[in-house]
Amino acid sequence: MNKYILSKKLYRNELATFYSFLIGFLIALAVGSLILFIQEKNPFDVFSLMLKLSIGSVNSLSNSLNKAIPLILAGLGISIINSVKLWNIGAEGQIFMGAIALNFVYINTSINNSQIYILLLLVSGFLGGAFCIFFPAITKVLFGVNEIITTLLTNYIVFGLTIYLINGAWKDPASLNFPAAAYVSESVYLPTVLGKLSSGFLICILFTLIAYYIKDKSVFGYEMRIAGGSELTAIYAGISAKQKAFFAMLIGGGFAGLAGAIELLSQTHRVSTGISQGFGYTAIIVAAITGMRPIGIFLVGCLFGALTIGGSVIQTIGVSSYIAEIIQATTLFGALVAQFFFSYEILKKDEND
């Protein structure tokens, strides 16, 4: 007979999530080192090179932060949706949809004032992301369809749509045989603020604060927490749990759509499959590691951006860039295990129970 039982701790350390992250990150570095060691590389050399080339100069730092933008925005979206205890696996699709919506508006409108035009394009990106999650949201609240499945499936649909558009209707003849839409005009590029750092990063900071406000300081955030805690309590309190879930999903999808718009206006400058390199999936890791806290998502997003840049530059010395992804994924794994031990304790079973 099993003599030990798991018991949920009543009080959790305030900093449990932070410690879990540190533990996870250390485990990930150890695992990464082991793999490098097997490949007969000196882990210390590789890591210090990664560090130097990702944050060692203004240029490399701005590259890293640029990479962080989509991770942070999509992660914030996921965290808002998680306030009602729902999971958004569809940030990847929402990022693409944001870019597609932006391009659609760009093709069909023309505004001379480039600042207003950029603003309009960003808004259309946000709405594109919201549109993308509209279908999972409406099926969730009307029929209770599992949002994890539907948001995941929309990724494939939107990716298919992207392939269709850049090979068909939007294909740029000037790109020869490379499937991509035409470039947007340089007048709507997002300006840089420091080195290569896109002004999208400032938008990112702004939205981090907005997400923090929505989740922690607003009536809407409060109603989402109650609805997420218990649907029956929400009904009892006169809060429509379904309505909160619906709007939380639309807003969260919009955040990811905005990420796609910024990526287009600051990095790729056109719709192509390169709009996202799995940012929407990495964002899930970022959000989960931080326990869905906006400020944490901002910080870990920056770290993961740096890791991605570090991973791509070490290819020059013959180390696969996958080492960065291994570290990211193992961090989540380690952090989740650590969080488990912060949340539960193992008690000796009482004979009579």
Place this chain on the structure above:
Amino acid sequence: MSSPILEVKGVSKTFGNVKALDSVDFFLQKGIVHGLLGENGAGKSSLMNVLSGIYLPESGTIKIKNQNIQKMNPDIASSFGVGMVHQEFRLIDSFTIKDNLTLSKANIFSDNFEEAYEKYSEIFTLNSSYLTPISELSVGEKQKVEIMKLIFKNSEIMLLDEPTAVLTPQETLQLKESLDKLSQEDDKTIVLITHKLKEIKDFTERIFVMKNGKMVAKNLETEKVTDQELIELMMGEVKTSNFKKDNKKGDIKLEVKDISLTNSEQFKSLDDISFTIQAGEILGVAGVSGNGQVELANVICGIEKEFQGRVLINSQDVSKKGVKSRKKLSLSYIPENRLGVGLAPGVSVLDNSAIKEYFKASYGPHLSKGKMLGYLNDLIKQFAIKAPDVKAEISTLSGGNMQKLLMGRELISNPEVIVAAQPTRGLDVSAVDAIHKLIINQRDKGSAVLLISEDLDELFKLSDRIIVLYEGKVVKEVGIDSATIETIGYAMAGINE
């Protein structure tokens, strides 16, 4: 008398500091239908769980077929032929009737299934092919399959926990006939657990009665015992009220007119209910749970919207109004389900403390944490709530403190109408006392209180008038001075004098 097929002596079982079973003796004679009667929480289900090996008792002996069983577990119980039908069905919905019946490794009809199915489906008047999936059966039919499952795994001792709770009157009659056949033709020993007096008289030959974890009557002959004796055994003595009932009453605050509620299966959970409550008055609602109490509270508070009839608060018709606008008319609701309805699990003490009037701490879309904290501190002080960390999850509070937080939250604004459902269930004596004082105090401040309770002591202690709900109807209305335990008990059991 032949020796009993099952005999239990001195069985005790404690959960936390609640004695669910207190040195209980119990025995069954082969081939007859026994009744086990008692109020909710009397220990009936705990005893059955001990017999079927789900709970391990702290003390006492269990003897089945003259064999002492040291450490009971579900496997041993089933090898000795003890089988139980739980209140919640344990059928696999997507499997066919046949698959469900033959699932047990103890299945005795693997070779001649069809023959056996024909025999027992006739006994149970189950008119479905055994290839029908469970999901296509009605609740009554599922019940029949559940009981048949016991036969197919060769259970000689069949424990049926409230089997009639989900059945229509016709189905109940059918069940009685099938059980009679099983006990007479197949020599099955059957225990019927219920709190319905009429059924226990109709179904059984012998009756056991439990109260507060104790067996208060053993092996009564059904034919010789009267309803009144059973009620007295089941309800016990009611302590006399220690609160004064000379409270001054005022205007009518809550009026309920011709309320009916029909659920999706055309079942009337509320049937033409009308009453009024004045300021400074407590109206007690007695009844065995599941007779429409929850539905009545939900209709009054605006959670249940699809009803017929009218609800008036302070003479204002609120039948079409939502939860929030009723709250603004000074209505408070203390729901039966503390954690899960009244309080949201997994959410902080602070957030839970503001559920009733969080909009008062808001400026447009902004929610002021400072205001919420100030409000919570008032609650903690005024209602003596022990909450060590207000940012921690609500489940860090004890049951009593949770209830005080919930009551405090609903009462601090001095509401004119209060609906309180089972406000003291599961609480220890001192917490019960504190909650009772809060309700009386609120009455004296001029609130109209609807008190729904299964605890007759509580109802007699607090109420000015008592109504009894039975199958969704008000079957009795009586002032506290002329109310007796017998009249209320009869009405609760559905017996018209």
